[in-house]
Amino acid sequence: MWVELGEIFNRLSLDPSVRAIIMTGAGDKAFTAGLDVKAASNGLLSDGPITEPARKAVHLRRHITSFQDCISAIEKCEKPVIVAMHGFSLGLAIDLSSAADVRLAAKDAKFAVKEVDIGLAADIGTLSRLPKIVGNFGWVKDVSLTARIFGAEEALRVGLVSQVFDSKGDALKGAIELASLIASKSPVAVQGTKEILNWSRDHTVQDGLRYTAVWNSAALQTKDVQAALLSGIQKRKPTFEKL
Amino acid sequence: MWVELGEIFNRLSLDPSVRAIIMTGAGDKAFTAGLDVKAASNGLLSDGPITEPARKAVHLRRHITSFQDCISAIEKCEKPVIVAMHGFSLGLAIDLSSAADVRLAAKDAKFAVKEVDIGLAADIGTLSRLPKIVGNFGWVKDVSLTARIFGAEEALRVGLVSQVFDSKGDALKGAIELASLIASKSPVAVQGTKEILNWSRDHTVQDGLRYTAVWNSAALQTKDVQAALLSGIQKRKPTFEKL
Amino acid sequence: MWVELGEIFNRLSLDPSVRAIIMTGAGDKAFTAGLDVKAASNGLLSDGPITEPARKAVHLRRHITSFQDCISAIEKCEKPVIVAMHGFSLGLAIDLSSAADVRLAAKDAKFAVKEVDIGLAADIGTLSRLPKIVGNFGWVKDVSLTARIFGAEEALRVGLVSQVFDSKGDALKGAIELASLIASKSPVAVQGTKEILNWSRDHTVQDGLRYTAVWNSAALQTKDVQAALLSGIQKRKPTFEKL
Amino acid sequence: MWVELGEIFNRLSLDPSVRAIIMTGAGDKAFTAGLDVKAASNGLLSDGPITEPARKAVHLRRHITSFQDCISAIEKCEKPVIVAMHGFSLGLAIDLSSAADVRLAAKDAKFAVKEVDIGLAADIGTLSRLPKIVGNFGWVKDVSLTARIFGAEEALRVGLVSQVFDSKGDALKGAIELASLIASKSPVAVQGTKEILNWSRDHTVQDGLRYTAVWNSAALQTKDVQAALLSGIQKRKPTFEKL
Amino acid sequence: MWVELGEIFNRLSLDPSVRAIIMTGAGDKAFTAGLDVKAASNGLLSDGPITEPARKAVHLRRHITSFQDCISAIEKCEKPVIVAMHGFSLGLAIDLSSAADVRLAAKDAKFAVKEVDIGLAADIGTLSRLPKIVGNFGWVKDVSLTARIFGAEEALRVGLVSQVFDSKGDALKGAIELASLIASKSPVAVQGTKEILNWSRDHTVQDGLRYTAVWNSAALQTKDVQAALLSGIQKRKPTFEKL
Amino acid sequence: MWVELGEIFNRLSLDPSVRAIIMTGAGDKAFTAGLDVKAASNGLLSDGPITEPARKAVHLRRHITSFQDCISAIEKCEKPVIVAMHGFSLGLAIDLSSAADVRLAAKDAKFAVKEVDIGLAADIGTLSRLPKIVGNFGWVKDVSLTARIFGAEEALRVGLVSQVFDSKGDALKGAIELASLIASKSPVAVQGTKEILNWSRDHTVQDGLRYTAVWNSAALQTKDVQAALLSGIQKRKPTFEKL
Structure with missing residues (x-):
């Protein structure tokens, strides 16, 4: 799925009929609840025959790098990308959205840099991008070290999101307005x-x-x-x- | 005029009797409504005999670079520079003020990173400096991609300006107080x-x-x-x- | 004392039983009122026999560097460091706390980047770290150039501290909670x-x-x-x- | 063809049975005489319907970037790459080989940073990599500004190639020996x-x-x-x- | 004189009729024997009324910076600059020529990074540029720390100069040939x-x-x-x- | 021993009576044959109770870092350091000497970047410093990837050493002359x-x-x-x- 996400953004980047892109989550409950850790732990962490730590490290590094490349396709996409988030927006939600240009949220959005809670340092982009998009390094450290959940208002206050809307629908409407405005420019x-x-x-x-x-x-x-x-x-x- | 601005700041930088500098706009209506685009489009964009894109690019690059140098003289000036802005503070107002050290505003100030509206990416400093002085990269993207007008309160909230005053007069008074305080130090x-x-x-x-x-x-x-x-x-x- | 501070953090960094560190000030009045300038001016600034400016510069540079290294031990410490500040938190309080990961404050905290008031540019870390932890460069310039005192609320608003508490005791309690939460993670x-x-x-x-x-x-x-x-x-x- | 070259190196990079890679040219006359400029000028430089310089620039930039990525695949390849060059080794020969790890040459090799002669600055890698692999910046400037042909001995003297052999066959033999030696290591x-x-x-x-x-x-x-x-x-x- | 040198190169940089520039020394004896240290010591080092080391430092820094800018004009000049050196080529000869693109020498050239011999670290460019144009850091350290004189052959061997000629006349001829070749290109x-x-x-x-x-x-x-x-x-x- | 080496250089750096430092090897056979791999493999590689790869990595990283710091003390030493090498000068000999300022050699010196032969990438400094002191990246790759032994003449040709002497005694004499010359300067x-x-x-x-x-x-x-x-x-x- 992540490989496809990267490919989609690479295509949108070059498609002349595209002027701005909106990314949102399906359903009412969540933008994304993050990586399916169970699947991940089967795939990523137990790659079968390789047991030597040094060789396993090579495979993990290749895996992380290609995963990072998928997310970075959002940042490298030549067209602006707006993310509208709602409900659970955990882990990968932060990786994804911090690679985008503008972040909007419904007021029910619940964010967390969740990775510490599953025993790892976030490695798909959050830790590299958050200090560059939110100018409050103490807050970045706080949420990254505790994995605590924070709401849309807090995200707005620190600058992680630009606007908070009453509902997912309104956030999407806001995203469409913003995208349309940008699309009307040169x-x-x-x-x-x-x-x-x-x-x-x-x-x-x-x-x-x-x-x-x-x-x-x-x-x-x-x-x-x-x-x-x-x-x-x-x-x-x-x-x-x-x- | 921009060449003179640069020269003035180069001189103030070395003048031992100067300890702090205040920049403000003349008149009641505007700090600056930005580049006189009509004049610019005559001068900058249609430099007559040169029609080959590669050679025209060289001339444009030289022109942009020397324009940038004028604005950068504010940043390179060894003495602190305080800007008090009021009314329309569009386009070049952001280039100029983001090269200064502290930005103050009257509450009637109307800001915009206006360049996208005239078909270009701001190139005299705004896009290079804004991400370094305002720690809210989503907001920087938002205003730079939409060219929308924002007021003094929003500028205060994101940290583009440090204080908002009731009027241009008060903002100037505030600037003088700040400048005097700084001038009293070593x-x-x-x-x-x-x-x-x-x-x-x-x-x-x-x-x-x-x-x-x-x-x-x-x-x-x-x-x-x-x-x-x-x-x-x-x-x-x-x-x-x-x- | 500063050499010892550095050594303590170097030790805590490697001590496997340590998972998070809290730094606070003794007494009710101050986290720290800054460098004892009188002692400093005896020690640092009048190192006796050396009168030649170039050779004195070498000694000053060595002195500053080794002082910086003590403070940088906080940043290099592999375990998260939380600072709870109260009362006077001037000069070195900013150097120290900006090298830490999360800053908390009691509401009576009074901060200042005090160095300009004693005739020098802060050189133990404040000027290098503040622009990287507070995303409001105008504010950083303002407080660094004026040495003016600012309170806990202002520090919270700009993101220098993450939370404000009613008292030193509460701030410490907050720090312990945060540290405990972090210590419970991998x-x-x-x-x-x-x-x-x-x-x-x-x-x-x-x-x-x-x-x-x-x-x-x-x-x-x-x-x-x-x-x-x-x-x-x-x-x-x-x-x-x-x- | 260049896209394929990039894909081949991406595959070799991950293929566990590959330990070192040798790149050489087919035939007796040339490693490569460089880009087929005629084809290039049809493709690259006259992309039909787009006549506006700004939009054409976007297409050219995308084209250059994807071409660069193909060549960079050699550098990013996790396995060492050895290049054995002979005969005409012009233009792209330098781009390709400077992205490799070790360069060997037959004594009949004739090199040139040829691009200036066709009216352009080399943009697929030579100008970015040559100053980093040959520690003689005056020589790099000389050959890049004049496009003059230089031989294997000169390439050896300045460090562009590591060894010179009597013939293409010998150079290839040397490359195989070197690759075998590297392949015998961990x-x-x-x-x-x-x-x-x-x-x-x-x-x-x-x-x-x-x-x-x-x-x-x-x-x-x-x-x-x-x-x-x-x-x-x-x-x-x-x-x-x-x- | 140095201010004029900078201005000349700034003008040549923009003059469309100039395609390449040759810099050589007048007379038979020297390219330049370096700064007239006596004049310099009067001017630079004893700027009269200012005796406080900190304030004197500010004046020295301004002076060094503006001197550096003159020499950097050679590097920033958009047209290639070729230097032909002969006889004594000491101190400033290295500063000047290392900012140029290609360096040629007559075999009687005698070079030295002379500054250590007059009690200072070379500050007009040599120490910043030499490690980037000569890929032999031990040699750069050797000649910079000892101020010893070295000849044209040694300069050729380490890559400081690209060619050595029998006489100043021949070096100049070589420079003209090289410049003409470059001038014939796009x-x-x-x-x-x-x-x-x-x-x-x-x-x-x-x-x-x-x-x-x-x-x-x-x-x-x-x-x-x-x-x-x-x-x-x-x-x-x-x-x-x-x- | 390495900790002591670092401390010695830290002391020499500040000792006012020291103006230049010579490092040489005891005995006739070797400057150093490199790390005692047997001891190392006992110490470094099998640190007993810790078997989890992630935790072992932390210990290895700390170990490597503190080892690197010892070698870096040579580079950070404020006084110039000259190394005179003879006989076997393998592995750590390159780490040590590439952190020094000038390298001299006896003609019997036998060098190698030996680490690949014991299954590891050199991590105490060679790989970080060699590309910066020898401007022949192909040669650096060649010797680092093959671990082959090369002699004093080859080291001289590529610029790793500055001079080759007939014997260890002569190299030391040369080092003393160079050090004395440097010591006579300001x-x-x-x-x-x-x-x-x-x-x-x-x-x-x-x-x-x-x-x-x-x-x-x-x-x-x-x-x-x-x-x-x-x-x-x-x-x-x-x-x-x-x-």
């Missing part, structure tokens, strides 16, 4: 903005500025600027070519 | 603090600590420490030499 | 989580993911996962071997 | 060595040491160490399990 | 190659590849590729537009 | 040069230049500059105060 501008923000997060300001200058030396040669300016003057909604 | 301590914080933001904790140790190996050899300690004991206000 | 999971979060804070997401994969290729080979899963199914509390 | 040790060297090349010594310690905390738990030590004492050749 | 390709190599030297391979892809997404849209390919087929010399 | 200049070169090796040129400027803002305030200049004019040997 895709050259939108995709460049996502890319430069992600690059800047991981580099010095100086390297961020340089990368931006090189990026925009091509991106500014778009007709979208003219189209946007003109429609601004003419007070009408511009349309932009696909990308 | 300039050796103040300038070192700005520099080390900016360096640390962009480097590992370990590299931050090392840089601090090397910096302070000279800076601690100041008479200001003695002066500060003595006046502390004597309950009087110290005066510190210019720098 | 030490393999807990120590890995602390390490990976600290590494990720200072590296790109990509380097964070890679480090996590390599780390967990060994850590997942723990019986704690089985123990945790089993006790989850059996609805009983697991016990985990020391580490 | 695959745990060999694969760890490749990985740690590549990581260290791109990180500080301190980050290199840390990564090594974490890596080896699992890798040292191999029976290969015992097997190697024992066979050393017993003066016989050890055999190591596949990986 | 300036889009040449300038991109210089930029990407300098970026890659300072970043991971992965960041190098990404930067290259973004850079070339604009640069490949040049008519120079077509021109180069066509003239290759037609066996004639292409001409390329200025840049 | 210790402010010498120690600054070592530090800045090591920093620059691991950072971008830009970060190297900045660090240098901050470092020298204190270091230039030494009387050694005047002393050096004066004695240069007066044609006599300067003496410099201890450090």
Whole structure:
């Protein structure tokens, strides 16, 4: 399933008719209750014939890396990804959503960085991304070390989610509104903005500025600027070519 | 104008009689409504004879880089820079203010990372600096991808501004108070603090600590420490030499 | 005393019977009012025979570095460190606590990045760590440049502390609860989580993911996962071997 | 073809029966004379309907990135890769071979960083890897800026290749000997060595040491160490399990 | 003089009629015997009224930084810079030439990283650039710590210079040939190659590849590729537009 | 023994009467034949009661880290370290010497990165430092993956050693000459040069230049500059105060 998730995002990333992506959970109860640990413990942790710790480590590392790549496909996807979460949003819910661009929640959402409770340090992305998206390192340590459940309001307060809605339906509606707004903008501008923000997060300001200058030396040669300016003057909604 | 702005900050940076700098907007309506896009589109985007995309890219890159350098002069200025914003504070207002040290706002301030609305990814500094000064990456993505307007209260909540005042006048008064307080401290301590914080933001904790140790190996050899300690004991206000 | 502090944390880091550490201040008045500046100014700043600035700089740099190493022992300690602060928590209180994992406070806590007031840029860790643990760079600049005192509520709002309690006693009680909760988890999971979060804070997401994969290729080979899963199914509390 | 090359190396990377890989060119005349520029100029450079420079840039960037990924598969391959080059070894020959671990050459090899001669900066890897594998930055600049042809002896002198042989046959023989020698060693040790060297090349010594310690905390738990030590004492050749 | 040097290179960088730059020394005796230490010691080291070490440090740092910027203009110059050295090439000769792209020498050249002999660590660029252009760190340490004089042959052997000529005249001739060859290539390709190599030297391979892809997404849209390919087929010399 | 080695270098680093350090091997046969693998395999690899791979990994990681710290004390030592090697110089000989500043060898020296032969990737420093001190990544890969023995001439050719001498005695004599020469220079200049070169090796040129400027803002305030200049004019040997 995770391999497919990665492939889907790789496809959406290149599909010119896609301008923004919404990820939500099926059903009323949960966005995701996390990894099916029982299945995982059968698969991941007891890979049969290999008993030597060093060789088992190689297999585990390959497994973790390919799992990480699936989740990272969300971050690498050139189109913005909005996640609407509700109900139980544990473990992998945090890995998945922290690789997305904007996180929305229903007020019934219950979050947890659950991995410590099953004896492991979260390794599919949460621990690498959370300190970069939530500027409250003490809180990140707190929830990651205790695996305690926290609600939508707390997630909003610390900045993990951007808005809280009354219900899953409302959260999805909010996500669609946000996605529609983004989709109405120039895709050259939108995709460049996502890319430069992600690059800047991981580099010095100086390297961020340089990368931006090189990026925009091509991106500014778009007709979208003219189209946007003109429609601004003419007070009408511009349309932009696909990308 | 931007070249002059850069030059002014380069001069203030070295002028020993300057201890803190306040930047504010003229008039009641706006800090700045952003780049005059019409002028820009004439100048920047249609540089006449060059039609080949690769060569045009070189000219655009040089143009962006020199524009970035003007704004970066605020960050590189050795003296703290406080920005008081009011009314429309769009586009370049964010580029400018995110290169400053402390941001204050009047409650009528209306902010937006406006660039996506004119078909481009902000390239003068906003996208490189915002993820480093506001620890809420989802919010940064949200406002940068939608170009939506947000008010002073929201800016305060996410940490883009430090205080909100009733009016432009009050914000300026607040800025002057803050600047005066900073100006009353040892300039050796103040300038070192700005520099080390900016360096640390962009480097590992370990590299931050090392840089601090090397910096302070000279800076601690100041008479200001003695002066500060003595006046502390004597309950009087110290005066510190210019720098 | 600081050398001893470092040594204590180095020992606790390796002591298998220790699972979480609480640091608090003695007495009712203060966590710490900071460096005894008078003693410091005798020791640090007037090291007798050496008058040449370049050679004095070498001695100062060595001194700062070894002082930094003492404080960094808190961060490098493999076990989570919780700090409960009350009363005056000035100067070194920020250096110490920002090297810890979670910060709690009593409501009477009074904080300040005090160093600018004694003529120097904080050099034992505050300026390098604060921008990485509080995602509000304007606020960090504000308190570091003004040395102004701020209370527990403000510290909570910006994320410097995670919870505020009515009294020192309650804060300590809160710290013990948090420490006990963490101590009940798998030490393999807990120590890995602390390490990976600290590494990720200072590296790109990509380097964070890679480090996590390599780390967990060994850590997942723990019986704690089985123990945790089993006790989850059996609805009983697991016990985990020391580490 | 390049996609297939990447897939082959991804497969070899995980195939437990593979311990070392040799890459050579078919025929007597050339390792590779580089990209078929005519085909390339049809495909890459004139992608039909898209004429807007900004949108064309997006397509070019995607194309370059996926091409780079194919070549990077050689570097990411967990097993050592040895390249034996002869005759014309231009353009892509340098991209390919600089992603490998060891480069050998027949004395008739004629190398060139050819891209400048077709109007572009080499973008599949040469310019990113050459400064890291040849410690003579002036020479790297010289051959990259002039596209001049240089021979096997010059390549040996600057360290681009490790050995020069009389003929393609001899070079291949040399590659087989080297590969056989590496294949006789513990695959745990060999694969760890490749990985740690590549990581260290791109990180500080301190980050290199840390990564090594974490890596080896699992890798040292191999029976290969015992097997190697024992066979050393017993003066016989050890055999190591596949990986 | 150094300010002027920086300004000249900044101008040459943007002058479309310039395609490559040669730097050489006037007279027969020396490329440069280094800083006029007597003048320097008057200017730099005894800046009169300021006696406090901390404040003097600020002035020295500003002075060093602006001096560094002059030399860095050579590295930042978008056009390749070739240095032909002869006779005494001490101190600043190394700072200057290590910021250039290719270094040539007459056989009478006498080099030294002279700074240790006048009581200081070279601070205008040598110590930062030498470890990146000469892949022999022991040799770099040796000559930097001893300030010993070494000849053209040794410089050639370790890779500091690319070629040694019989006389200054011949070295200059060699430089002109090299410059002419580079000037005959596409300036889009040449300038991109210089930029990407300098970026890659300072970043991971992965960041190098990404930067290259973004850079070339604009640069490949040049008519120079077509021109180069066509003239290759037609066996004639292409001409390329200025840049 | 390794703990003691680290402590010795930490002491020498601060001892003002020490200006340069020579490390050599006792006896005629070997600098060091490497780790006593038998002892090591008893100690390191079979730490008794702990059998769980995850917990054993923690102990191994701690062990490796503290071993690395001992070797890194050579690199961190503020005084230059020269190594004179002869005879068998295997395994740890490379770890030790690559942490030093200059490497000399007798012609009978036989080197090997021996670790692969005992089933492990070298983890005490060789793999992290070799790619940074020898600019021939193919050769580093070759010797690290094959564990083959190579002689002094090959070490000289690739830049691992700086000079080859006829005998151990001569190598030591050469080391003493080099150390004496370095010891005759200003210790402010010498120690600054070592530090800045090591920093620059691991950072971008830009970060190297900045660090240098901050470092020298204190270091230039030494009387050694005047002393050096004066004695240069007066044609006599300067003496410099201890450090």
